[in-house]
Amino acid sequence: MTKPGHSFVGHSVNRVDGHAKVSGRAIYVDDISMPGMLHGRTVRSKVAHGTLKDIVFDAAFDWSDITTVTAKDITGPNFVALMEEDQPALVPMGGKIMHHDEPVALICGPDKSKVDAAMAHIDQQVDELPAVLSIDESRAANTLLYGDDNIFKAYTLEKGEGLDEAFAAADHIVEGEYFTGAQEQMYIETQGMIAHWQDESLHITGSMQCPYYIHNAMKSLFGLEDEAVVISQAVTGGGFGGKEEYPSMLAAHVALLAKKAGAPVKIIYDRSEDVAATTKRHPCLVKHRLGLNAHGEIVAADVDITFDGGAYVTLSPVVLSRGVLHSIGPYKCPTLRVVGRMMATNTPPHGAYRGFGAPQTTFAYERQIDKAARVLGMDPVEFRLRNRLNLGDETATGQILKNSVASEKVVREVMAQAEKEPPNDICMPKAVQDVKRGRGFALYYHGAGFTGSGEDRLKGRVAVAVNKQGEFEVRSASTDIGQGAFTIFTQIAATTLGVDVANVKVVQPNTKMVPDSGPTVASRTCMVVGGIVEQAANGLKEKLQAYGESKGLDCGDVLALAEAHAKDVGELAFETTYKSPPGIHFDDQTYRGDAYPCYGWAACLVDVAVDPDTYEVTVERCIHAVDVGKAVHPIIVKGQIEGGTMQALGWALWESVLYKNGKVMNPSMTDCIIPTAMEAPELETIIVEEPYPHGPHGAKGVGEIPMDGPAAAVANALQDALGKSFDVVPMLPETIAEVLKGGPA
Amino acid sequence: MKIDFTLNGEQREIDVTPMSRLLDVLRCDFELTGSKEGCGEGECGACTVFVDGKAVNSCLIPVAQMQGREVRTVESLASNEMLSDVQQALIKFGGTQCGICTPGIAMMASAALEAEPNASRARMRELMAGNLCRCTGYQLIIDAVISAAEARRRHG
Ligand code: FES
Ligand code: FES
Numbered sequence: 001m002t003k004p005g006h007s008f009v010g011h012s013v014n015r016v017d018g019h020a021k022v023s024g025r026a027i028y029v030d031d032i033s034m035p036g037m038l039h040g041r042t043v044r045s046k047v048a049h050g051t052l053k054d055i056v057f058d059a060a061f062d063w064s065d066i067t068t069v070t071a072k073d074i075t076g077p078n079f080v081a082l083m084e085e086d087q088p089a090l091v092p093m094g095g096k097i098m099h100h101d102e103p104v105a106l107i108c109g110p111d112k113s114k115v116d117a118a119m120a121h122i123d124q125q126v127d128e129l130p131a132v133l134s135i136d137e138s139r140a141a142n143t144l145l146y147g148d149d150n151i152f153k154a155y156t157l158e159k160g161e162g163l164d165e166a167f168a169a170a171d172h173i174v175e176g177e178y179f180t181g182a183q184e185q186m187y188i189e190t191q192g193m194i195a196h197w198q199d200e201s202l203h204i205t206g207s208m209q210c211p212y213y214i215h216n217a218m219k220s221l222f223g224l225e226d227e228a229v230v231i232s233q234a235v236t237g238g239g240f241g242g243k244e245e246y247p248s249m250l251a252a253h254v255a256l257l258a259k260k261a262g263a264p265v266k267i268i269y270d271r272s273e274d275v276a277a278t279t280k281r282h283p284c285l286v287k288h289r290l291g292l293n294a295h296g297e298i299v300a301a302d303v304d305i306t307f308d309g310g311a312y313v314t315l316s317p318v319v320l321s322r323g324v325l326h327s328i329g330p331y332k333c334p335t336l337r338v339v340g341r342m343m344a345t346n347t348p349p350h351g352a353y354r355g356f357g358a359p360q361t362t363f364a365y366e367r368q369i370d371k372a373a374r375v376l377g378m379d380p381v382e383f384r385l386r387n388r389l390n391l392g393d394e395t396a397t398g399q400i401l402k403n404s405v406a407s408e409k410v411v412r413e414v415m416a417q418a419e420k421e422p423p424n425d426i427c428m429p430k431a432v433q434d435v436k437r438g439r440g441f442a443l444y445y446h447g448a449g450f451t452g453s454g455e456d457r458l459k460g461r462v463a464v465a466v467n468k469q470g471e472f473e474v475r476s477a478s479t480d481i482g483q484g485a486f487t488i489f490t491q492i493a494a495t496t497l498g499v500d501v502a503n504v505k506v507v508q509p510n511t512k513m514v515p516d517s518g519p520t521v522a523s524r525t526c527m528v529v530g531g532i533v534e535q536a537a538n539g540l541k542e543k544l545q546a547y548g549e550s551k552g553l554d555c556g557d558v559l560a561l562a563e564a565h566a567k568d569v570g571e572l573a574f575e576t577t578y579k580s581p582p583g584i585h586f587d588d589q590t591y592r593g594d595a596y597p598c599y600g601w602a603a604c605l606v607d608v609a610v611d612p613d614t615y616e617v618t619v620e621r622c623i624h625a626v627d628v629g630k631a632v633h634p635i636i637v638k639g640q641i642e643g644g645t646m647q648a649l650g651w652a653l654w655e656s657v658l659y660k661n662g663k664v665m666n667p668s669m670t671d672c673i674i675p676t677a678m679e680a681p682e683l684e685t686i687i688v689e690e691p692y693p694h695g696p697h698g699a700k701g702v703g704e705i706p707m708d709g710p711a712a713a714v715a716n717a718l719q720d721a722l723g724k725s726f727d728v729v730p731m732l733p734e735t736i737a738e739v740l741k742g743g744p745a
Numbered sequence: 746m747k748i749d750f751t752l753n754g755e756q757r758e759i760d761v762t763p764m765s766r767l768l769d770v771l772r773c774d775f776e777l778t779g780s781k782e783g784c785g786e787g788e789c790g791a792c793t794v795f796v797d798g799k800a801v802n803s804c805l806i807p808v809a810q811m812q813g814r815e816v817r818t819v820e821s822l823a824s825n826e827m828l829s830d831v832q833q834a835l836i837k838f839g840g841t842q843c844g845i846c847t848p849g850i851a852m853m854a855s856a857a858l859e860a861e862p863n864a865s866r867a868r869m870r871e872l873m874a875g876n877l878c879r880c881t882g883y884q885l886i887i888d889a890v891i892s893a894a895e896a897r898r899r900h901g
Contacts (some may be wrong), residue, residue, distance in 0.1 A: 012839070014836050014837065015836060015839075015841070017844065018835075018836035018841060019828070019836065020844075021841045021844030021847045022828060022832040022833075022835045022836055022841055022844075022847055022848075022851055023779070023819070023820070023822070023823050023828065023832065024777075024778070024779020024780070024818070024819035024820050024822075024847075024848040024851075025779065026844050027778070028778075028781070028845065030778075030781075030782070031772075031778035185879075186879055187843070187845075187879055188781075188783040188789060188791055188843070188845045188846045188877060188878065188879050189781070189783070189843070189845040190783075235844065236843065237781075237843045237844065237845025237846075238842075238843040238845060238879050238880055239843075240879070270785060271783070271784045271785060271786070481843060482842035482843025482844065482880045483842065484842070635838070635839035635885070636839065638839065638884075638885065639839045639842055639880070639881055639882075639885050642881060642882035642883075642884045642885065643842065643879070643880045643881050643882045644882075645882055646881075646882030646883065647879070647882075668784070668786060668788070669783070669784040669786065669788035669789055669877070670784075670786060670788050674877060674879060676870075676873075676874040676875075676876075676877060676883075677869075677870040677871075677873045677874050677876075677878075677883040677886070677887065678870050678871055678874040680870070680882055680883045680884070682866070682884070683882055683884045685884070
């Protein structure tokens with residue numbers, strides 16, 4: 001038993017879900033079965049753009065035990081509620097098919113193989129339309145998909161006066177064009193959901209990041225009240241953003257089937273469907289121009305960003321916003337203009353993926369910074385240190401950094417580590433003659449939490465309670481998707497309450513049992529929601545102590561107070577709402593002000609070896625220093641950094657989603673590869689702690705920042721190794737060969 | 746078709762269509778849901794089980810081939826609630842995050858440690874290369890497995 005006053009924060013306690021996960025007992029959605037449960041499947045479009053004329057169910061097939069659903073079965077408004085009301089749950093007859101693999105009908109039945117067989121007996125009659133398949137085609141606007149210009153959303157960010165004059169006066173101008181491709185989240189658990197109706201209420205369980213997003217979407221689709229929709233999260237096998245918005249679509253589908261069939265329905269995507277149809281990281285084109293003076297300072301920046309949003313708005317405006325806000329990087333720049341736009345195309349909608357727009361623009365500016373150092377003949381690390389933002393400096397939006405800046409520390413930590421011998425037993429490529437080696441560096445930052453005043457609008461709520469059994473419970477809608485949310489909430493609550501971690505349980509999120517603490521996104525779970533957990537635990541503790549005083553009990557023993565309260569009175573809960581720290585102001589119209597309450601800072605060094613014959617790249621060393629404010633659970637934090645680092649290296653070098661006529665051509669793990677333990681280098685991870693005064697125990701976000709910079713570090717290393725400029729992600733062997741053959745130097 | 750085989754140490758008989766995948770039979774007929782499906786095509790290793798002591802992808806194996814064989818699943822790794830050294834190390838070193846790959850990782854790591862107890866880190870990465878994990882970047886998984894190997898050596 002732990003004494004009050006003991007802090008679990010900063011200690012790597014065993015994960016609360018560890019035992020269940022290593023023993024195979026953790027229950028994911030596909031492990032759940034219900035009596036009478038039917039298996040569902042989704043009929044999807046076979047063209048990228050067209051008008052749906054009819055769906056024909058083969059009369060010769062035996063449909064007796066198959067339930068079919070089309071848009072005609074949707075009685076309410078046919079869209080999946082999110083930001084705009086543009087994406088239908090099923091394409092209506094006579095309506096537009098906007099992308100390949102768009103849902104047009106649903107079927108379910110008791111026998112999985114029969115349902116699979118039935119899929120081949122459904123035909124679609126479609127009048128095909130010319131498809132818009134690239135950013136360029138969308139901007140040309142010969143075919144209109146959205147508004148009168150195909151632009152879902154545009155933002156402009158400006159600072160200082162006289163941009164043209166600033167460039168004219170600059171001693172050097174560095175110009176570049178950067179393209180980064182789509183990336184598949186490739187969570188190992190595919191998307192899955194189960195629905196059943198009980199009386200008039202809808203119950204949904206599944207793999208998800210944001211139970212209340214689904215709650216909202218279902219209320220709107222079926223016209224139900226709050227209490228009539230219950231969304232619960234099953235143990236979720238990874239998300240990385242991919243289970244932020246798409247699960248609302250899947251929930252709509254199982255709910256529609258379950259309603260018509262009058263039985264529980266489960267849909268689990270197979271891998272090919274998941275890769276073909278669900279959201280990915282937005283492809284992005286950045287044109288980036290920097291003006292430099294003779295002293296090696298950045299004097300002007302002109303950035304033009306275009307994202308491919310895919311067929312529907314989904315969350316793209318927010319992705320664009322984050323991309324724009326991060327596009328200058330952690331550098332001082334007095335005069336700048338950033339124009340960003342999100343385009344509509346006939347590709348499956350792109351969406352949330354770890355980093356949320358920032359990795360794309362980070363790749364561009366960190367290539368630019370490297371090139372600038374080259375032009376000036378400066379050491380790339382020195383150049384970064386000279387121009388980096390420091391305490392008291394002003395960001396691109398005019399935000400003065402008042403605290404928690406680690407821009408120098410992360411650089412110094414990485415450089416100190418690089419002085420040391422590489423880890424033993426490093427995976428070296430087989431001895432190749434003339435292997436080309438290079439070293440690359442990157443420095444970046446990531447705004448933690450929602451942009452601007454987003455948290456004020458959201459007003460996240462958490463309750464900490466003593467239940468009827470006298471156990472402490474944390475009730476929040478923040479999901480554990482592997483990032484360790486439940487464990488860190490336990491640590492924070494136990495520390496505040498002064499009880500052992502074993503005495504605190506985090507309730508598996510379920511909209512009937514937990515208040516809305518907001519979505520599990522934007523690196524906000526520890527920093528923002530963890531902070532609400534801390535406040536709620538404090539409030540509960542005070543209430544318990546007041547109760548103890550009134551009864552003449554020992555107020556030092558909170559556990560005993562909880563037990564006494566449970567026995568005599570029953571449950572006691574304390575709910576708190578998030579309050580933003582004072583002095584954070586952001587103007588959504590002008591894009592001026594405090595874009596984020598605080599930033600995490602990171603630096604990455606990558607050593608590559610390139611095989612001169614095959615152009616295969618081996619990452620020989622990857623040193624990553626990431627500032628997280630305070631590591632509530634150092635091993636979990638390390639795991640977050642390393643997982644993100646590896647996804648970033650994968651994006652840089654191996655991961656490629658191939659499209660043809662708007663259809664994903666490599667929808668499998670065999671063809672859409674992600675790195676294995678063999679490609680992964682020995683990761684040298686350094687946790688830096690520059691506390692954020694308004695985060696719990698100083699913590700700020702960690703989930704996304706490790707995704708932002710490693711790709712640029714890889715490209716910079718390739719330039720060092722091969723003397724050419726690599727400005728496209730992924731840098732596959734064929735891309736490298738192309739550049740070496742005569743691409744721009 | 747009737748199939749007799751040993752499952753986690755017990756003699757079992759089952760009547761199934763011979764082409765059913767071993768993975769489905771384990772998950773659906775025996776309710777052993779610890780083995781997971783990540784790809785269904787032998788790429789991810791989430792469905793790893795032992796057949797006659799060898800680690801295999803159960804999504805690729807028709808159950809008919811199990812006649813007379815000995816099958817072990819992740820549910821057999823712990824004995825009487827006592828997790829195996831590999832399982833304990835995965836928790837302690839942070840080798841599990843979302844956990845969907847973890848049963849397969851635990852099985853493959855156990856097999857790897859049996860086959861090559863003195864494997865280096867680089868070699869262990871090769872042995873584990875058939876098991877994909879998207880969460881960890883593999884570093885903490887390799888840490889866990891190597892530490893379990895070291896502990897075995899220390900304790901003979
Ligand atoms: S499910 Fe068997 S290898 Fe992926
Ligand atoms: S822990 Fe999530 S895939 Fe490995």
